[in-house]
Amino acid sequence: MSTKILMPAMSPSMKSGSLTKWLVKVGDNIQSGDIIAEIETDKAGMEVESMYDGVISEILIAEGSEDIEIKTPIAIIELDVELNTGKDTEELKGKLFTNKVKPIKKETENTKSIKKIPSNDNQTSVREALRDAMAEEMRLDKDVFVIGEEVGEYQGAYKVTQGLLEEFGQDRVIDTPITENGFAGISIGASFTGLKPIVEFMTFNFALQAMDHIINSAAKTLYMGGGQINSQIVFRGPNGAAARVGAQHSQDFSAWFSHIPGLIVIAPYTAHDSKGLLKAAIRNPNPVIFLENEILYNDKGLVEIDDQDIIEIGKANIVKAGEDITIISFSIGMKIVIQAAEILLKEGINAEVIDLRTLKPLDKDTIISSVKKTSKCVIVEQGWSQSGIGSEITAILMEEAFDYLDAPVLRVTGKDVPMPYAENLEKLALPTVEDILDIVKKII
Amino acid sequence: MINTKTKSKKINKKLSNSDEIASYTEMLKIRRFEEKAGQLYGMGKIGGFCHLYIGQEAVVVGLQMSIEKGDQLITTYRDHGHMIACGMDPRGVMAELFGKSDGYSKGKGGSMHMFSKEMDFYGGHGIVGASVPLGTGLAFANKYRKNDRVTLTYFGDGAANQGQVYESFNMAKLWNLPCIYIIENNRYAMGTSIQRSSAQSDLSQRGLSFGIEGEQVDGMDINAVVEAGKRIVDRTRNGGGPYILEMLTYRYRGHSMSDPAQYRTRDEVNEVRDQSDPIESVKNRILKKKILSEKEIKDIDISVKKQILEAADFAENSPLPDPSELWNDIYIK
Numbered sequence: 001m002s003t004k005i006l007m008p009a010m011s012p013s014m015k016s017g018s019l020t021k022w023l024v025k026v027g028d029n030i031q032s033g034d035i036i037a038e039i040e041t042d043k044a045g046m047e048v049e050s051m052y053d054g055v056i057s058e059i060l061i062a063e064g065s066e067d068i069e070i071k072t073p074i075a076i077i078e079l080d081v082e083l084n085t086g087k088d089t090e091e092l093k094g095k096l097f098t099n100k101v102k103p104i105k106k107e108t109e110n111t112k113s114i115k116k117i118p119s120n121d122n123q124t125s126v127r128e129a130l131r132d133a134m135a136e137e138m139r140l141d142k143d144v145f146v147i148g149e150e151v152g153e154y155q156g157a158y159k160v161t162q163g164l165l166e167e168f169g170q171d172r173v174i175d176t177p178i179t180e181n182g183f184a185g186i187s188i189g190a191s192f193t194g195l196k197p198i199v200e201f202m203t204f205n206f207a208l209q210a211m212d213h214i215i216n217s218a219a220k221t222l223y224m225g226g227g228q229i230n231s232q233i234v235f236r237g238p239n240g241a242a243a244r245v246g247a248q249h250s251q252d253f254s255a256w257f258s259h260i261p262g263l264i265v266i267a268p269y270t271a272h273d274s275k276g277l278l279k280a281a282i283r284n285p286n287p288v289i290f291l292e293n294e295i296l297y298n299d300k301g302l303v304e305i306d307d308q309d310i311i312e313i314g315k316a317n318i319v320k321a322g323e324d325i326t327i328i329s330f331s332i333g334m335k336i337v338i339q340a341a342e343i344l345l346k347e348g349i350n351a352e353v354i355d356l357r358t359l360k361p362l363d364k365d366t367i368i369s370s371v372k373k374t375s376k377c378v379i380v381e382q383g384w385s386q387s388g389i390g391s392e393i394t395a396i397l398m399e400e401a402f403d404y405l406d407a408p409v410l411r412v413t414g415k416d417v418p419m420p421y422a423e424n425l426e427k428l429a430l431p432t433v434e435d436i437l438d439i440v441k442k443i444i
Numbered sequence: 445m446i447n448t449k450t451k452s453k454k455i456n457k458k459l460s461n462s463d464e465i466a467s468y469t470e471m472l473k474i475r476r477f478e479e480k481a482g483q484l485y486g487m488g489k490i491g492g493f494c495h496l497y498i499g500q501e502a503v504v505v506g507l508q509m510s511i512e513k514g515d516q517l518i519t520t521y522r523d524h525g526h527m528i529a530c531g532m533d534p535r536g537v538m539a540e541l542f543g544k545s546d547g548y549s550k551g552k553g554g555s556m557h558m559f560s561k562e563m564d565f566y567g568g569h570g571i572v573g574a575s576v577p578l579g580t581g582l583a584f585a586n587k588y589r590k591n592d593r594v595t596l597t598y599f600g601d602g603a604a605n606q607g608q609v610y611e612s613f614n615m616a617k618l619w620n621l622p623c624i625y626i627i628e629n630n631r632y633a634m635g636t637s638i639q640r641s642s643a644q645s646d647l648s649q650r651g652l653s654f655g656i657e658g659e660q661v662d663g664m665d666i667n668a669v670v671e672a673g674k675r676i677v678d679r680t681r682n683g684g685g686p687y688i689l690e691m692l693t694y695r696y697r698g699h700s701m702s703d704p705a706q707y708r709t710r711d712e713v714n715e716v717r718d719q720s721d722p723i724e725s726v727k728n729r730i731l732k733k734k735i736l737s738e739k740e741i742k743d744i745d746i747s748v749k750k751q752i753l754e755a756a757d758f759a760e761n762s763p764l765p766d767p768s769e770l771w772n773d774i775y776i777k
Contacts, residue, residue, distance in 0.1 A: 145588070171588065177618070182577050182611025189518070189581020192566050195588060216571050217578060224557035226550035227773040229566065261774050285776040 001081055002057055004073035007039070010046045012243040013294050017041045018066040019074060028056045030077070037074070044154070054079040123300035129271040130160050130236075130292065133278035134198060136307050138168055141196065144282055145172040147187055148200030148237075157202045158238060158297055184210030184235070188217045188287075191231040198282060201237035204253050204291065218287040219262030234281045236290035239267070240332055240382050241430060243295065247418035250426075252383035254330070257289040258360040258392070264313060265360040267291040269334040271301040273357055276311030284313060291359075293332045316363035318370065322350035325440055326370040328393060329380040330356040333431065337380050340436035349444055359389055367393060368401045375406040376443050380436055385413040407443035412436050459667055461735045463509065467666045468726045469744055470508075471501035474525045475723055476752045477534055478697075481524065481541055484756060485701045490541045494555050497525035499696040502722035503628055504529040506669025507596055507689075510677045514591075518566040518579040519598035521556035522628075522695075526598065530563045534751060535758040544762035551765040552773065573606030575599055576625070580612040583623035583686075594680050598626045602633025604647050610654075616686040617654045623686045624676055625651070628663065630695040635707040648690035658688030664720040694720075 007017065021038040024030055030050050037048040058076040061068055068074070124132070138144045145168075150157045152165040152175040165173040176183040180201065187197040201207045207214065218231045241250040258265045264286050268274045274292070281288040305311070319334070320341055329337040334355050341351045352370050356363065371377050377397060379390035390411035397409050412431045420426055459467065478496045485494050497504075500522075508529040511517075519526045527537050532548065540547025540558050548558040556570040566582055569575045579597025586593040603609060604627055616623050627647045631638055638645045648658035662668040669691065676687050694716045698705040705713075730736050736744075 177611075177614055179611040179614065181608045182580075182615055185574065185577020185608060186581035186584050186612065186615060189566070189578035189583075190585040190588065191581070192578070193516075193582060193585040195585050212571055212574060213577065217569070217574055221557075221559070221567070222776065223773045224549055224553040225559035225567070225773075226548065226552055228549070228559045228561055230776055264775070 002054075002076050002078045003052060004060075005036070005048075005050065005052070005075040005077055007061070007068045007070050007072045007074050008048055009070040010039070010041045012245050013297075014041045014070060015298065016067050016069045017046075019061050019063060019068060020045065022059060022063050024056050024075075026056050026059060030054065030056060039068075044159075048074075050077070052077050052079055122302055124271050124275075124303040125298050125300045126268075126271045126274045126292070127158070127160055127162075127297040129275035129303050129305075130278055131162055131164065132303075133275045133282070133305075134161070135164060135167065137279055137282040138164070138172060140307070141282075142172075143194060144196045144198065145174060146198045146200065147174040147176060147183060149176055149178055149202050151175060151200050156200070158294060160292075160297070161200065180206050180209035181213060184213040185217060187233060188213055188221075188231055191218075191233040191287075192221070192229050194232075196232045196234075196282065198234045198236060201235060203242070203249060203294070204237055204239040205249050205251065207235065207237070207253070214257075214263070214287070214289070215260055219260050222286070223262060230285050231287045232285045234278070234288045234290050236278070236281075237292060238294040238297075239291035240293045240295075241414070241419060241426075244421060244423065244426060245419075246421040250419035252381070252414065254291060254359055254381065254383050255388045255392075257291075258362075258389065259387075260360075262287065263360060264288045264358070265291065266313065266358050267293075267331040268357055269296065269331055269355050271299065272303045272305060273311060273317070273355075275303050276305040276309060277313065277357060279305065280310035280313050283310065288313075291331060296332055296335075311357075314358045314361045314363055316366040317355045317357055318352060318366065319355050320351070320353040322352035323374055324350045324352075325376040325378065325444060326352045326354060326367070326374045327378050327380065327436070327440070328354045328356060328367060330359060330389070331382070333380045333382055336431060336433045336436060339433045340440070343433070343437060344440060349440065351440070356389070362392070362396070364396055364400070367396065371397055371401050372404045375404055377405070377409045378412065378436065378439055378443075379409070380412045380431060382414050382431060384416050385411060386416065388413055410439050410443060412439055459670060461733070463670070464726060464730050464733075464735055465744075467502075467505050467509065467670075468723065468730060468741075469748065470505045470529060471666070471723045471726065472745065472748045473534070473751065474501045474505070474528050476748050477528055477538070477755065478524060480752050480756055481538070482697065482701065484541070484759075489760070490555070491543065492554055493521065494541070494701045495522040495699065496695070496697045496701070497522055499716070499721075500628060500630060500663065500691075500693045501525060502666040502669050503626070503663045503691045503693055504598075506666045507626060507673045509670050510673025511594060511596065514564060515594045515596065515677070516564040516566055516579075516582045516586075517596040517598065518575050518582060519568065520572060520575050520600060520603060521568070521570050522600070523556065523558065523568045527558060527560070527563075527565060527568075530560070530565050532558075532560050532563050532565060534755040538755040538759040539762045542759040542762065543764070544759055545765045545769070546758065546762035550769055550773075552769065573599065573603040573608050576603065576606070576609045577612045579625075580616050580621060580623050583616065583621040584619065586622050587619065592622075592681055594622045594624060594677055596624050596626055598628060600633065601627060601629040601631065601638050601642070601647060602636070604629075604650060605633075605641060609650075613651050613654045613656055613686070617651075617656050620683070620685040622680050622683075624680050625656075625658075625686065625688045627688060627690045628693055629690055630693050632695070632699065632707065634699045635703070635705075637707065646690070648688050651686070651688045656686050656688055658690060660690045660692055663691030663693035664716075664722050664725070666722055666726055
């Protein structure tokens with residue numbers, strides 16, 4: 001009796017990984033719990049443990065293969081029947097997986113000197129785009145530094161800062177203890193003297209520990225000092241729902257930060273915008289909240305932002321022009337909006353799709369002129385409905401475009417509940433393509 | 445365990461005659477400024493919260509005499525003394541208390557939020573404890589720039605119980621930052637005495653678990669403050685890393701103007717005032733050592749009083765901020 005050993009999922013957001021090393025070979029006798037291989041995920045290198053006792057009969061995925069989807073068979077083990085009992089092995093028992101997979105090798109990025117990201121298809125991931133933005137700005141300005149938990153030696157909890165320590169050294173890529181309020185305050189203090197910190201929060205959930213400094217120290221000092229002291233600082237990290245991590249690690253703070261005068265809030269969707277806007281954020285003399293999204297880190301796209309380029313803060317992007325209805329979103333919300341717009345188009349409804357990109361200041365002009373054209377508007381966001389980004393846009397449209405509206409402005413938002421852990425409930429809590437289609441059809 | 449406790453003796457080194465006179469003048473200037481601020485608050489000229497520094501003058505004046513131009517300081521909201529001691533113009537400070545356009549923050553900061561980059565004064569922070577990581581960050585910037593500047597990070601016995609203080613201590617020691625933590629222990633965190641709020645009431649020992657040494661200093665005695673200040677500033681400037689100076693001091697007035705201070709007796713206040721007032725002590729020494737005559741002391745008193753009256757006049761006559769100022773300084777465009 002034999003069974004397949006599958007590529008395991010080692011983190012909530014992992015979809016695929018690389019098999020960096022086999023620690024066993026065909027013919028080896030292994031026991032349950034033995035480390036048989038090393039893989040690399042989007043977050044870190046990991047060891048794969050065998051769940052079975054038996055002899056390795058075939059290796060299906062060669063060492064050095066990349067982009068192996070989770071649950072792909074990577075080896076076959078001839079089970080020791082006496083030691084392997086139980087339903088799971090019975091179910092897994094079956095015909096041998098014989099198609100030997102060739103090692104698929106991506107062009108690997110050179111993390112020692114991160115001059116450029118070579119890629120076969122000219123595509124860059126959001127993760128790389130963010131890193132490139134930081135690296136380029138750090139080369140241009142020695143007052144820019146990165147600080148946070150695991151940004152250096154660990155190469156970033158989500159590998160966004162990968163390679164920065166090697167290029168810029170530990171004076172400019174600073175690992176902190178787990179102490180968000182402390183390092184946020186220290187970074188803001190340093191910014192008062194003209195340094196330009198990029199503060200990474202491992203996730204924005206942990207920024208709550210530092211909320212006092214972000215709001216009371218960073219956002220207000222310029223005003224309270226009559227313009228004497230500014231805080232040129234970027235707080236960045238993943239925001240919004242992750243996958244299956246429960247209520248404390250899965251929430252969208254877009255509306256929270258956008259409420260505060262003195263803060264700039266950016267929430268990009270594409271790799272291109274991520275790079276151009278992060279570079280702009282680093283150069284901006286004000287405190288900037290830069291909301292990334294863990295689920296989007298691996299999304300790839302064409303990035304056409306050179307060293308000196310930036311994307312202007314405060315400008316929304318009309319992703320798709322249309323005349324029947326305006327659909328507005330930002331960050332990961334764009335993913336479902338784009339899908340919904342494609343479906344609607346097939347059904348004869350031509351939606352104009354706007355990616356806000358910057359949440360504070362909001363690009364009112366783009367929003368209003370679009371609604372003047374379409375007369376209908378739906379806003380989509382992952383965050384909770386009350387006092388959300390959608391509420392704000394709705395109010396703006398009431399105040400400044402009422403006469404142009406042919407229907408009530410409607411919202412698709414996250415449900416007003418703490419994020420549940422169970423897979424089905426989590427899905428129910430988040431906005432979907434269907435939610436958008438349903439709501440659009442209410443007013444079309 | 446490392447023995448880090450080295451209580452400074454009451455008088456280790458005596459101030460020079462000119463320093464005696466300078467410290468007397470500076471402390472008196474703060475005292476008179478604060479008295480005036482208290483009066484003007486009562487007349488409705490100053491609004492909001494107003495925390496007076498009366499009684500604690502030797503701390504800032506002594507420490508200011510211990511540092512050099514370019515060293516930074518930052519404190520909490522009991523900050524008028526720090527601003528005057530570091531050379532900020534009392535007229536600009538008073539105008540800010542009035543909420544007038546010639547104030548250091550154009551009238552938009554008020555008593556608790558003033559800054560002067562020129563004088564390396566980084567505020568003036570209204571949230572108890574927040575000045576500690578911020579000050580640690582100023583020290584971080586000094587290390588980043590590899591200069592030899594030292595940061596004085598002031599906070600009170602109340603702030604000493606905030607968690608962020610210890611987050612800062614940890615990183616300051618870990619990174620050997622040139623940061624001197626000045627705990628102004630005036631015995632009361634608003635209305636709660638140190639005995640009622642602090643499990644370890646010797647605050648100079650609060651850095652022990654991080655390996656940060658500290659000592660208690662008689663903060664009512666300018667000699668003791670200057671001695672400890674110079675010694676520790678020198679130590680930190682030469683790579684000695686963070687250090688805690690706990691200044692044992694006392695505020696004569698309530699926590700803020702609205703505090704009747706019923707948590708302590710009148711006798712307690714009078715006893716400190718009669719026996720260890722920092723200004724009276726220096727004045728008596730100056731007269732006893734015949735550095736100045738009674739007449740010359742009086743001349744200083746008059747000149748200080750004049751300066752403060754002038755500050756009050758200046759504030760009174762300064763225009764209110766233009767309404768357009770409401771929308772300025774939120775962002776740098």
